[in-house]
Amino acid sequence: MNSSNPRIHSVTVADVAREAGVSKATAARVLGNYGVVSEKIRGDVLAAAKQLDYRPNELARSMTTGRSGIIGVVVGDIENSFFGYAVRGISDTARSAGFNVILANSSEQIEMEKAAVRVLIGKRVDGLIVTPSESRDISHLREIHRSGRPLVLLDRALPDFDVDTVTVDDSKAAQRATEILTACGHRRIAYITAVDFAGHEYKDLGQIYTSSVRERIEGFMTACDIAGLLPSDRLIMLGATTPQATADITDKLLSRSNPPTAIIASDSVIALEIFKVVRQRGLRIPEDLSLITFHDADWTTVTSPPITVVDQPAYILGQTVAELLIRRLKGEARPPARIIVPTSIIERGSVAPPLDQDKPRTRS
Amino acid sequence: MNSSNPRIHSVTVADVAREAGVSKATAARVLGNYGVVSEKIRGDVLAAAKQLDYRPNELARSMTTGRSGIIGVVVGDIENSFFGYAVRGISDTARSAGFNVILANSSEQIEMEKAAVRVLIGKRVDGLIVTPSESRDISHLREIHRSGRPLVLLDRALPDFDVDTVTVDDSKAAQRATEILTACGHRRIAYITAVDFAGHEYKDLGQIYTSSVRERIEGFMTACDIAGLLPSDRLIMLGATTPQATADITDKLLSRSNPPTAIIASDSVIALEIFKVVRQRGLRIPEDLSLITFHDADWTTVTSPPITVVDQPAYILGQTVAELLIRRLKGEARPPARIIVPTSIIERGSVAPPLDQDKPRTRS
DNA sequence: ATTATCATTGAGACCGGTCTCAATCAATAA
């Protein structure tokens, strides 16, 4: 407690009421913009408010109304520009509907995600938008839902949790990206993704607890199967959660006696690291290695060559998820919606037929 | 408990008190973790709280304590990765000190900045961090300060407003960057910056209302003067506030009969756009044009050639500004501090001597 | 003139915590 510190005493409705010579209730009516007040009184109160420089205390307002006007957003990694755009989409939509956004970062760690949710609930946010970092432990999400607060999932669906969800067509997108590579003649393709799992080697889908990751792997495998690739030639690498981990995975992959001739990256942060490793090894894109990444990050247009990408409409994703939440907040009652936003592939210059797919490549 | 009424009735201290068979005051003491309570009672209350799944209402708590535990941050443009890192630095520091962050975007527009500040004050944030978008109209900032809420300025100082401020050594950084170019033989250099001003032509410093912009221009001009450049050959271009504007400015610049042989960009968003325009025109970097940009954005390492940058320690900037604010929040009384964080220049491959500085260059 | 009707305004409870101050009770001191 600060005794010496002069407490900031802000102007309250009571102060304005006194100044205007009306009751607190009446002043509150004009200041809070509800109920009916005569024009004359309204003018008096407004004048008094201006004179005293009254600023409503949203906290107090929230307490009685039960509404805070805040939407809580828990996202995996704000530094990832995919989330950056999504958050921007959320913020813009929220603001134009009169809501504010409070943002938390989970660093893709379930414990931080849980902590963030707890804090946000404590702040009495009106609703939440979450990108669940894994689908095994979702007790905290169930709890949000049970508490009656609307929840919308962003980018990742939870199979056995039926709640509003907005994702992209991950499976289809991965399949199409892979088909571009197989059509080009690639027979040994790696898919590098960031799911957090001990051990980077993929064994089976049972390990994958994040829907988007699982769906992409399914799409990838489907395309590989259609093209008749050997199971041993579809290289699925998990655990690219940090730049270092990604570099290690890429290094290991390219050091094999039979390295892949093409790589698909599950996000642009991973792709950037792959690009660096590849160049450091003196390999050329696309001659020595083809590369496709999810998310049309800005840097993908200025590399030489520019990178072929799966364009996920991140901003629209954010917009959509916010709209869904706000509609619920406004009382819309309907069964949970699962919206799938389509992606498209932007072909640039990072895909070419493999030079010689059976021998390891060295710098020519 | 909640019968047919869908209203979310959360568990309160009174409920816990009743369940535990103690008074509201006592339950509040253990739940709020203040005052003294016997171990036995503490156990009972905790058990009751657990049983009822009590969650404190931070809103109510904030109302009585006057502290919300929230830091408000108003930043120019979150999509700019410089601010992204800074915000991350702020968030991390805030969280580890037990504060939350509520983020607002001003889009570098003074009116949006004012609105954001108003909302944040309404939410009763404990303190604010702002990157002022201009220095002419700072009534809203003065007001924050007057209301007794700590305010720290990020990245931009306000000359006649003495408040905690964290910036980088803009003038020195700009001067050093320019010196690299002049030392290399460049005699006609452009500096492109984002300050929002009608008309892209620079006239005099009187137009510049943002300290960091002004300081950089001063540093730029100092270096130009030292190298003996003609005043007409230091091309200062204002108004690169959108990708399109930046492209137009760059185009105009490169279409001159005597185009610059080197460009300095005031941030990486601008530089990215310059890079695109330059490549589209078929010009080569660094042979035809040298380029240096502020902020070590990730893409600057993967272009061909990689870009020489002024490395602003954005994360540390964020950390520092948050620390300063938190110390104030904890009651530290001291005169306003102006902290200047040093930058460094990372030389990569985008600077080379001009081919022929007196004739316009075309694609060779 | 008297009563019903409608529009305004005022009094005060309430939201869910914090915090002050008085009351209670056991233990220690006189």
Next chain:
DNA sequence: TTATTGATTGAGACCGGTCTCAATGATAAT
């Protein structure tokens, strides 16, 4: 044994809004 002290606990005000309901006064209807 009685007074004093210290440790706990309880009652209730308070924060700054919202909101219900009763009171007031003017106008319209009978």
